[in-house]
Amino acid sequence: MIKILLFAYLQEEIGKDSLSMETDGCSVQQVKNYIHTHYPTINLDQVMAAVNEEFSFDEDVVKDGDVIAFLPPVSGG
């Protein structure tokens, strides 16, 4: 099981700030596919992923117990 964190407009469009996904391990891309399957209207094109609080690429691996966050382009400051 992995935990998926959502922020900014993703959180509002999905209506939750986190999701969980049953898996022993998969790629970041597969987590994106999971979101597309369940929330087909969500656009993740400009969204960065962070696994355990580090920026990650689509091919990086997410393991059981990891936290993956989807981060829209940031706008702090």
Add this chain to the structure above:
Amino acid sequence: MNTELFSIVDVPIITDDVIQKVKSVNVGAITVFIGTVRELTNGKKTLSLEYQAYESMAVKKLAKIGEEIIEKWPNTKVAITHRVGKLNISDVAVVIAVSSPHREAAYEANAFAIERIKQIVPIWKKEYWEDGTKWIGDQLEKQSFESK
């Protein structure tokens, strides 16, 4: 006052508290950047703003900016506090204090810090206008995500 050099808070930022964190006897210059909520952006009137952070990661990334600065400008000290939650016009959103033995490094490092915040720190701004709201999508403010 919290003593952490890098922090995310949900209460008003006291600028002097951030300055105190970088003071020492070896310091000859302290630069302070204060980011405040602007009313007009491209002619459009903002009523208020909401900042949201992925707090644990944001603190780590602020600390990383601190490390980058020490590497580029040795002998500087950096403290950054960013506020989250609902902010009104003119409220302080971020304070960056950089101290250095000499002024040049303090100026340069401070400018570097705000640019890096806009690149790598997971904090998002939502604009509230009279006719709607929008999560701002990037710092060039060219890309946005209209709320539905």
